[in-house]
Amino acid sequence: xxxxxxxxxxxxxxxxxxxxxxxxxxxxxxxxxxxxxxxxxxxxxxxxxxxxxxxxxxxxxxxxxxxxxxxxxxxxxxxxxxxxxxxxx
Numbered sequence: 845x846x847x848x849x850x851x852x853x854x855x856x857x858x859x860x861x862x863x864x865x866x867x868x869x870x871x872x873x874x875x876x877x878x879x880x881x882x883x884x885x886x887x888x889x890x891x892x893x894x895x896x897x898x899x900x901x902x903x904x905x906x907x908x909x910x911x912x913x914x915x916x917x918x919x920x921x922x923x924x925x926x927x928x929x930x931x932x933x
Contacts (some may be wrong), residue, residue, distance in 0.1 A: 850897060851926050855882055855890045860899060863913040864923055870903060870910040899923065 858880040873888040894900040903910040
């Protein structure tokens with residue numbers, strides 16, 4: 845998924861902001877949905893989109909999947925710049 849397209853989606857943007865502001869966190873779709881006030885099914889789909897874009901890392905276990913922020917410094921820097929240009933969600 846194209847990073848510019850991701851930044852035009854409110855749900856994707858809220859998830860990116862959450863992980864950008866909490867870079868050490870690992871959370872489940874339920875937890876992320878609670879934090880951003882989103883519907884869990886939509887949040888889960890958006891989380892997977894962000895994994896495909898290498899913005900998030902999926903930690904898959906038998907019962908659930910936890911998601912964490914990328915550790916790629918160049919990508920984090922690019923996201924920081926894009927977040928500064930974006931209107932608050």
